[in-house]
Structures are given as structure tokens and as C-alpha cells.
Amino acid sequence: MAYTISKASDLTGINPTTIRYYDKEGLLPGIQRMNGIRLFTDEDIKWLHVLSCLKNTGMPISRIREYAKLAVLGDKSLKERQALIMEQRQFVKEQIDHLLFYMQELDYKEWYYQKALALGSESQVNPDDYEKETGKKKPALL
Structure with missing residues (x-):
């Protein structure tokens, strides 16, 4: 299913402006667009929840960006992502x-x-x- 930014905001509790900021900062890899409108999948909604958790626990945007880049690498980056999560924990x-x-x-x-x-x-x-x-x-x- 595809959601607009407004619906993604409703589902996550994250302000649309913040979601746009995350996108601008490269924290939302793979967001699809149709006629310039961002479309969010269920996986994107899960990812927004992760970003919100990291941000709300005090992780700096630079570290969140690092985590996002590692996540794109998939299984190759499991150890590195685990280390970042352990540090944040x-x-x-x-x-x-x-x-x-x-x-x-x-x-x-x-x-x-x-x-x-x-x-x-x-x-x-x-x-x-x-x-x-x-x-x-x-x-x-x-």
C-alpha cells in the first residue's frame, strides 16, 4: 500500500515537515515519487518509526545518516548497525x-x-x- 506524506505523518506521529527534512537529509532511501509527491510504503513507515526512535533517544543526525547508509547495504552491515544500536542503547x-x-x-x-x-x-x-x-x-x- 502507498501512503501520502500526510498519511505517513498520521501513522507515525512525525510531523510532515520533519519527514521532508529526513528525506532532504538522505535518511529515507528509496522513497518513491509520483508526479513529485512522496509515496510511502509499509516498509517506509517502519523505517520512519526507527528514525523517530533514534532521534528521540538523542542520536545525532550524523549518526542516524550513518545508520541509514549502513541499512541500505543490507546484511553486509549487520555488525556495524548492531554496534551503533548498542552504543545508542x-x-x-x-x-x-x-x-x-x-x-x-x-x-x-x-x-x-x-x-x-x-x-x-x-x-x-x-x-x-x-x-x-x-x-x-x-x-x-x-
Whole structure:
């Protein structure tokens, strides 16, 4: 089945302007055109989902372009593509670890303010109660 850019946008959640940008940057190899109108196949839609994933996990366009060029090579580039994905996965994992670290601080602060409001004053809050009441360790920085 062939989809217009508008339908491809609906199916992927990617703005048509962004899809045009991807095409201009050479990230959409093999996009067919009829009378100058881009036509997207089901495979193109899958590819757009991959591009969106890579972009939304912080991969720079230059690396995405490298990945796209490798993908065109098919099986010859499996190791290289795997390496790029593994690197990106590690990057995402590190970002998640950082966010989880900061989430601990936010969890503590949320508990702290709820407690202070319930007790009527910050001076009444005993930070040592956090672990007893929540089962969570107090953030390391406190």
C-alpha cells in the first residue's frame, strides 16, 4: 500500500515537515515519487518509526545518516548497525540511570513537603522518617 506524506505523518506521529527534512537529509532511501509527491510504503513507515526512535533517544543526525547508509547495504552491515544500536542503547541506559538518580531526589522532596504541610512546619519533619515511611532510601546527597 502507498501512503501520502500526510498519511505517513498520521501513522507515525512525525510531523510532515520533519519527514521532508529526513528525506532532504538522505535518511529515507528509496522513497518513491509520483508526479513529485512522496509515496510511502509499509516498509517506509517502519523505517520512519526507527528514525523517530533514534532521534528521540538523542542520536545525532550524523549518526542516524550513518545508520541509514549502513541499512541500505543490507546484511553486509549487520555488525556495524548492531554496534551503533548498542552504543545508542548504552547512551539511553545512562540517561535513564541519571534520571532515576534525580527521581530519588524528587521523591524525597515530594514526601518532605507533604510531611511539612501535614505537620504545619518544616521544622517538624524528621528526614530519618523517610526510609521508615516509604521503604525507600534517602537520596545520597542528603
